Amino acid sequence: MALDSVHLCRISFPKLSLLATRMPGLQAKLFSLLSAEIGKVATLAANHRTEERMAGFLLDMSERYARRGFSATRFKLAMARNEIANYLRMATETASRVLRRLTDDGVIAVKQREILLLQAKRLAELAVAADSRPD
Missing domain, CATH: 1.10.10.10 (Winged helix-like DNA-binding domain superfamily/Winged helix DNA-binding domain)
Structure with a gap:
């Protein structure tokens, strides 16, 4: 559910995965963004x-x-x-x-x-x- 105005772009995960394996820079950036988000959620969920x-x-x-x-x-x-x-x-x-x-x-x-x-x-x-x- 969107809580504010958003713009969405649908991306095929299999195609993105394939592209990321061909472009190490993209793969590194995706991993970096995902780990940062996971870290934020973990911090907010901690005691x-x-x-x-x-x-x-x-x-x-x-x-x-x-x-x-x-x-x-x-x-x-x-x-x-x-x-x-x-x-x-x-x-x-x-x-x-x-x-x-x-x-x-x-x-x-x-x-x-x-x-x-x-x-x-x-x-x-x-x-x-x-x-x-x-x-």
Whole structure:
């Protein structure tokens, strides 16, 4: 399900696989992109504190918008709170409380679905804390 406007291009996986075996650079790029996505999902799915998961999610959204040529510090969340909560493995109320805490701490500003990253560095520190804590 698309959560925002998208453009799709259907690519045959067998044909892409064949092309990738003939073009090592393409194969390396595909593996790199896939492993990066798997890493992001694994980080968000790990047993990290809710603030750390939310920070990672917001930074990921920021990076995605920036790659598309949009603002990395001001963006609209296409997902509803309950969808974000489900994605981050937390209750909807918890997601709302975490966003409220980040707002109260001056890290972000929230106006309906619009997010403004006020302290991207602090958000990154929260997300890095998730990666640096022992399991």
